[in-house]
Amino acid sequence: MNIREIKLTTNPGATLTAYLPEVHSELSNIERRPGILVIPGGAYMFLSAREAEPVALAYAAQGYHAFVLCYSVGKEHHWPQPLEDAQEAMQVIVSHAEEWKVDEKRIAAVGFSAGGHLAAALGTMGSIRPAAVILGYPCTLDSLGKILVFPVPGLLDKVDEKTPPVFLFSTYEDDVVPISNSVRFLDALNRNRIPFECHIFQKGCHGLSLAKPLTSAGFKQNVEEDAAKWFELSICWLHNLWGDFPSEHSKARRRADDMKEYSVNVTVESMIGNPQVKELLLQVAPALADPDMLDQAAPMTITQINREIAEEYRMTQQQMEQLNAALKAIPYI
Amino acid sequence: MNIREIKLTTNPGATLTAYLPEVHSELSNIERRPGILVIPGGAYMFLSAREAEPVALAYAAQGYHAFVLCYSVGKEHHWPQPLEDAQEAMQVIVSHAEEWKVDEKRIAAVGFSAGGHLAAALGTMGSIRPAAVILGYPCTLDSLGKILVFPVPGLLDKVDEKTPPVFLFSTYEDDVVPISNSVRFLDALNRNRIPFECHIFQKGCHGLSLAKPLTSAGFKQNVEEDAAKWFELSICWLHNLWGDFPSEHSKARRRADDMKEYSVNVTVESMIGNPQVKELLLQVAPALADPDMLDQAAPMTITQINREIAEEYRMTQQQMEQLNAALKAIPYI
Amino acid sequence: MNIREIKLTTNPGATLTAYLPEVHSELSNIERRPGILVIPGGAYMFLSAREAEPVALAYAAQGYHAFVLCYSVGKEHHWPQPLEDAQEAMQVIVSHAEEWKVDEKRIAAVGFSAGGHLAAALGTMGSIRPAAVILGYPCTLDSLGKILVFPVPGLLDKVDEKTPPVFLFSTYEDDVVPISNSVRFLDALNRNRIPFECHIFQKGCHGLSLAKPLTSAGFKQNVEEDAAKWFELSICWLHNLWGDFPSEHSKARRRADDMKEYSVNVTVESMIGNPQVKELLLQVAPALADPDMLDQAAPMTITQINREIAEEYRMTQQQMEQLNAALKAIPYI
Amino acid sequence: MNIREIKLTTNPGATLTAYLPEVHSELSNIERRPGILVIPGGAYMFLSAREAEPVALAYAAQGYHAFVLCYSVGKEHHWPQPLEDAQEAMQVIVSHAEEWKVDEKRIAAVGFSAGGHLAAALGTMGSIRPAAVILGYPCTLDSLGKILVFPVPGLLDKVDEKTPPVFLFSTYEDDVVPISNSVRFLDALNRNRIPFECHIFQKGCHGLSLAKPLTSAGFKQNVEEDAAKWFELSICWLHNLWGDFPSEHSKARRRADDMKEYSVNVTVESMIGNPQVKELLLQVAPALADPDMLDQAAPMTITQINREIAEEYRMTQQQMEQLNAALKAIPYI
Structure with missing residues (x-):
């Protein structure tokens, strides 16, 4: 203030x-x-x-x-x-x-x-x-x-x-x-x-x-x-x-199976079962190899995680777009 | 702040x-x-x-x-x-x-x-x-x-x-x-x-x-x-x-007839009927000659009034004590 | 209703x-x-x-x-x-x-x-x-x-x-x-x-x-x-x-040491240490021999207990007065 | 109850x-x-x-x-x-x-x-x-x-x-x-x-x-x-x-100009300007000739009015349907 x-x-x-x-x-x-x-x-x-x-x-x-x-x-x-x-x-x-x-x-x-x-x-x-x-x-x-x-x-x-x-x-x-x-x-x-x-x-x-x-x-x-x-x-x-301050957004809890594709905007848990996705995510976030860390991340989307973590770990807008493109390129099964 | x-x-x-x-x-x-x-x-x-x-x-x-x-x-x-x-x-x-x-x-x-x-x-x-x-x-x-x-x-x-x-x-x-x-x-x-x-x-x-x-x-x-x-x-x-902040004081609304004396701590209205009191108060606060002003002042004590008015009108501690002594000196009827 | x-x-x-x-x-x-x-x-x-x-x-x-x-x-x-x-x-x-x-x-x-x-x-x-x-x-x-x-x-x-x-x-x-x-x-x-x-x-x-x-x-x-x-x-x-319904009574939590005597109006816990009191209470309420029951009764007075228990166990007014007299007769130590 | x-x-x-x-x-x-x-x-x-x-x-x-x-x-x-x-x-x-x-x-x-x-x-x-x-x-x-x-x-x-x-x-x-x-x-x-x-x-x-x-x-x-x-x-x-009791209905406040037709479900005020409508309504509800009564009725629809008035004045379902048909028959201007 x-x-x-x-x-x-x-x-x-x-x-x-x-x-x-x-x-x-x-x-x-x-x-x-x-x-x-x-x-x-x-x-x-x-x-x-x-x-x-x-x-x-x-x-x-x-x-x-x-x-x-x-x-x-x-x-x-x-x-x-x-x-x-x-x-x-x-x-x-x-x-x-x-x-x-x-x-x-x-x-x-x-x-x-x-x-x-x-x-x-x-x-x-x-x-x-x-x-x-x-x-x-x-x-x-x-x-x-x-x-x-x-x-x-x-x-x-x-x-x-x-x-x-x-x-x-x-x-x-x-x-x-x-x-x-x-x-x-x-x-x-x-x-x-x-x-x-x-x-x-x-x-x-x-x-x-x-x-x-x-x-x-x-x-x-x-x-x-x-x-x-x-x-x-x-x-x-x-x-x-x-009116009060706006609060109309939903926390994105979209799942890969809702969207029929992988992306930074579906929950980690809904796409980590796909081996290609898993490999890609472990490259950008090796910490997810830790099962406890994965548990923590599971209900969130990559976008959410990136917003909440400390700045030192945060991906740039460009990195996020690259990751998103890479995820979308993986065929949805 | x-x-x-x-x-x-x-x-x-x-x-x-x-x-x-x-x-x-x-x-x-x-x-x-x-x-x-x-x-x-x-x-x-x-x-x-x-x-x-x-x-x-x-x-x-x-x-x-x-x-x-x-x-x-x-x-x-x-x-x-x-x-x-x-x-x-x-x-x-x-x-x-x-x-x-x-x-x-x-x-x-x-x-x-x-x-x-x-x-x-x-x-x-x-x-x-x-x-x-x-x-x-x-x-x-x-x-x-x-x-x-x-x-x-x-x-x-x-x-x-x-x-x-x-x-x-x-x-x-x-x-x-x-x-x-x-x-x-x-x-x-x-x-x-x-x-x-x-x-x-x-x-x-x-x-x-x-x-x-x-x-x-x-x-x-x-x-x-x-x-x-x-x-x-x-x-x-x-x-x-x-506990919350203290708030146990009563606004002094003591009256001259409660105290059997005049003072700066009884309401103006309860002592203004006494001609000596009135004369004394008009000396220190000529504005009370205005009936509207008197109406406003009536339910308050001199102490309260003195606290609430602008600094330029306010009596000093010493003046208040003198006024109080003068009021107390007037025989209560 | x-x-x-x-x-x-x-x-x-x-x-x-x-x-x-x-x-x-x-x-x-x-x-x-x-x-x-x-x-x-x-x-x-x-x-x-x-x-x-x-x-x-x-x-x-x-x-x-x-x-x-x-x-x-x-x-x-x-x-x-x-x-x-x-x-x-x-x-x-x-x-x-x-x-x-x-x-x-x-x-x-x-x-x-x-x-x-x-x-x-x-x-x-x-x-x-x-x-x-x-x-x-x-x-x-x-x-x-x-x-x-x-x-x-x-x-x-x-x-x-x-x-x-x-x-x-x-x-x-x-x-x-x-x-x-x-x-x-x-x-x-x-x-x-x-x-x-x-x-x-x-x-x-x-x-x-x-x-x-x-x-x-x-x-x-x-x-x-x-x-x-x-x-x-x-x-x-x-x-x-x-006003609302009256609710000014305090639950009696007087203790024997406050009153310097034993009675039906002090807490059980504050007088049960006296062997004479204990013997008397066990006569009228044998259930107090059970430590759990005693724990339950301890913070209450006999008057309170008598009001709260089922009618079948309740002492009459006369019985209460007799018990009270007997308790008061025991010298307070 | x-x-x-x-x-x-x-x-x-x-x-x-x-x-x-x-x-x-x-x-x-x-x-x-x-x-x-x-x-x-x-x-x-x-x-x-x-x-x-x-x-x-x-x-x-x-x-x-x-x-x-x-x-x-x-x-x-x-x-x-x-x-x-x-x-x-x-x-x-x-x-x-x-x-x-x-x-x-x-x-x-x-x-x-x-x-x-x-x-x-x-x-x-x-x-x-x-x-x-x-x-x-x-x-x-x-x-x-x-x-x-x-x-x-x-x-x-x-x-x-x-x-x-x-x-x-x-x-x-x-x-x-x-x-x-x-x-x-x-x-x-x-x-x-x-x-x-x-x-x-x-x-x-x-x-x-x-x-x-x-x-x-x-x-x-x-x-x-x-x-x-x-x-x-x-x-x-x-x-x-x-959930609480349902309360999702809107009070119908539809107007003739919203619907582009006259009916029992648009407000009286929005259709009374049409002389044919006025004549028809005065036939079924002569009280509307009284300007005060009309003022009262103006913001409501015929359906609402019929629900709220005393039973003795209320139109039957059949009467309502006839009136509705007659209103709809009047060309909207």
Whole structure:
């Protein structure tokens, strides 16, 4: 994994921290990974560490490139500075999509509380928008804007036809951001025919983050076994939207008798009975003379074996093609 | 998160990559994190990327410091070189425990296939041992040693009274490492009264890693919805052994009438009715004159508010003590 | 389990089928069970078998007394006939609470589609109301009433302060009952400060019932792995409201050395070393002379053993008291 | 659901209680249900109610016909009387397969503790065997036979090639039936190449049953959140063996423009624009003149509508065929 901190140019202090899982040839089904922009809360006064890296790592563990946005807060930074930061963050991700192997069509944003306001603002008003938005106990109503350090717009009337699908979770018992912020935002989405999923748990206080001891800061109210299901539900929702990583290949277990020929793509066991094949294989892989080694190799094809062994033993593409031709030349009996 | 690659001195090429989640004052319940040493498989011929970083990130997302061991493989590196590498890795972790904030009493090792052999060897024969061992479809029998690039010891007779608790998962249908490697190792643990947990799923091939598309390399056989539960089960097992991060504090919601005095540790709402208190609070926080702001502050204590607001507004420890003394001096009515 | 079909007197054809799990002395923590009234949907034209018995059995398996309501449907039965049926069903359950061992303070209603309308009507307008309401893709709006075989009231303005807590699930993609029926009902609940939990899954068609093959009638659209989580979530919600069955007792594993005396309430193993105790126990239980039997008995107390053995061997209350007195009379060493 | 108690003829007092979920035409994908024989434990001295009906209801809720075996216990009933009872129970189920709609190829047995011994004996020695065996903390070793009220055979050497696949769960900490009973039985299965799945949880005492408060008899040791996963895992295992109920049909949402003709099998909305179709439909269903009713009907086909409406409105098969012919006769435009 690579960790990079990028200074944003919009506002002093704004940064984007990228968590980029490694690209590896063995993970050959993963060309580009989806990305997720993590926007912590903190009443536009501070940035909650409980809603930053732990959330980024949770998505990174699911295969996402994760990006934590450190945006402008405090009374000296007025709206729309945070939105400018978020927009630049999106732009940074998109412009590095090729380099970082991010799938630019699958970039989500997840925000909590005031960060949920910002994620929702990015999804409804942003000049560059995520393709999916995940909101945790978000602020969406005008009335909340009044009590923050600087006024922020209510978002109900900002929902438009370009707003991406939304996943929202919150708790009925939240006594900091009233649940009407969730209910009325769902209503606005529905009126605009924007697809959504929502999980409002009855039990749970404001600011749950992942709702686990890890993000509890030691407070038992921040641990909720039921509400903690939101994270896994958000992954299922993203998979429904975008699919998971491809995994449709079958391990080739074709046999010589299925194919009526010998080749590098049928199992060793299905062709080793032919003396000519055996002789040929022992030439290229003398280790197969060892019965134990042969047992190990038997259920695999030469192609599979060549992929799995250490590089020092591996045949080149050309050698493989020669071997394949030689095998095919042996009459199938 | 910090990522560090440490060269091990035991053998050329051996390295330890550390994934160190950030230490942050807001996550005040996390002084030290447990650690986990991830040992990928690959028949002692190569190191499977599918069983390395993705597994490390999965544990890191649960709050662990994770360490991927790149140990000696290939025919030029004979046993016990891999064990030497693993032992040095343990030593590196322990010696950096203070610096990296690792809880040295809670270091686990997780290994897969040949890496499972190495993790089990570390747990049974290691000069320095992990406090818990997690084995995925491990090799444990003499017979497997014969077919590897170099001979390795069978582990049944290595289990001793210092062996830590073991969590083992594998699949009955594994046609590469026979399931007797699991069953007979459980028997050896049991004879030595070493506690264990085991999940042998009937369905599933060898080499599942996390059994998800992420680690499938594109093969559908590497995705198994049932067997994929092993990871979550391993976390539950570790929590049963060691507990989760502490989260026993209650958010202070003490009221002035509970305490029969005013202070920074009772809710604003429970003391603001007293005119002297109100006057004092408006002096230190004029923003409370705004009814919306007061509503927001009402359910919190001054201590909580001071922790949550941006640094620029925050009172110093000394200011807090002065305010507390002033509040306590006001007669409770 | 007892199954009973009760004819309701309100309307011809209306019945209540009770699924009453057995009362058994060994399940001594279960004095009364919560009840659940299951109200299937069917557009007030028919009753869906997919939303009746399978749902009742799902709750029965969780320990609930379940009751399936067969209410008046079809164009000859006008509103409020279905509500009358539901009210009588509630009355039947309450009036049999003592006989059936139902906890009358913990009776929930669960309804689907039109049955969700009826369950919500029972909760908001009923003369006798459930203590919790679970709604699956319910009809709540005026507009739906118009297209049914008989007009039914919209429910938004029926929510009052006596409405019990509500658990609601539905799917955004439902193209039969628009999702506004859910969103606007949540809004009505919120305006009336009625606690709720809601799970609106984006994916899934109308009429999912349990969303499993069992209730699919063979249609793959009726199977939704994500939406199927609603059932388990509803159980968690009910447990949060009412608690689960009590399970706070510790198995007595007190030892003689803890108590500084011998008795029927300390483990056999902790007192068998005393020759007087041994002689006494062998008199009342000669089988303990067999070392294997003794091994079996060792970790238990006499009280536990007496509860678990077959009736033919069991000591009477009086015999136990005599034995206890005799044990206590032996000086503790 | 039908509940029936059948007296077995083998031994006095032996009975079989059948829990038979209803057969209903709407659940058209369920012709035959799998069956499960539930065998409670109790040291061959008594029958534990905690391992009887609650387990039967858990499987019944998953769609199984469940059968609780009340077999011979106590010192007057010697082995093989319990096995005779179990065999007759199997015979009773098989002989009623047609009447009860049990799929006789998919009958499992589940047993706990001594009942696990009996279930395993039925699977390894039975004259008539289940097709799958589920064992909870079973007794399998000779040594346990000695301490029971009558001697029972050890089962390790009884495993043969006709033994069905086995699912086994238990807990390492069980201090009543040592875990070697599990480990050595797995070894016996493996030596005989009998497929198995096993979940040995480290934490948990003997006799957990479903490991939930429902089956705890009030003891907190009988509640184990982790071990409680065995039940769901057993369902997944059974689905892997036998599949779930079929659910492969698509809800027909064919449109007239897909088929290039009008018929009862295309959506109303896709043909109502044709004036001849509209006239014809209004003749057979005048209610469609109501725009709201038409809205409701629009996304469905006539076939679907006819299946869902109340019987009083439903067209006969013949009427449907006539209507279909008439629709097809209208030229598609």
